[in-house]
Amino acid sequence: MKKVKTIALNLIxxxxxxxxxxxxxxxxxxxxxxxxxxxxxxxxxxxxxxTLNNYVGIQEKFNFMRMFGNSLFISIVITLITIYTSVLLGFVFAKFKFKGNNFLFSLVLSTMMIPWAVTIIPKYEMMMDFGWLDTYTSLIIPSMVSAFGVFMFRQSISQISDEMLEAARVDGASDWFIFHRIIIPMSRNTISSLAIFQFLWSWEDFLWPYLMINDQAKQLLPVGLRIFNGQYGTDYGGLFAATSVAIIPVLIIYLVFQKQFIAGIQSGSGK
Structure with missing residues (x-):
């Protein structure tokens, strides 16, 4: 009976x-x-x-490689910053006991419940006031902290033994040394998981770069792909070719980190 259930589950x-x-x-x-x-x-x-004309023509229709490079740069920068801030805040919430710890953590989690569309207008006005329109700063700064990442690392770091950290402190290690030499190496599975999620979210983001960036030389690839949608028709062949090339970085990252991704999800899902 167990074998039948396994086969049925695999078929599903x-x-x-x-x-x-x-x-x-x-x-x-x-x-x-x-x-x-x-x-x-x-x-x-x-x-x-x-035919290969669809792939040959994508660079002729718009500056595909420039936008591809822009998207790759922004996605990598946002992913690296988000990972660092998430590990740091997760470490603070998991291992430092101070008044208001649970309240602040609940406040961070509550931001996950707010629809992203609600914050578009306030963030847009802030970017205008700061003079950051048409700059990469407007894309990077609002994405520096991820509530989802903080939650993942808080759950993951909570499982690290307090005795190990106390032993490091007895040996003279500072909190920064512990963070960089113990916490980060022991969180590599969770780091891989968040890296895949954050890179994917940054790579496929359309609306925010569309609102922030006007200079075509600075524009990102998801926005550039809309050039294939004309007023009277759509170049589906070129669109499919450009999209096929655009998903290559995501596939590479997932294939490289898939084992750590699965292990990170498992370690971050429970305390």
């Missing part, structure tokens, strides 16, 4: 995986097809004609 997971991956496979295959094949009524999954 396989069916869900197939349903999830089919749109991606269709997009990848269609990126090698001309628009006439993509929009053809009654067309098949495999186009009758394959």
């Amino acid at each position: 997971l396989l069916a869900m995986a197939i349903i999830t991956i089919i749109p991606f496979l269709w997009m990848l295959v269609s990126s090698f097809a001309p628009n006439s094949e993509i929009v053809k009524i009654g067309g098949s999954f495999w186009p009758s004609e394959f």
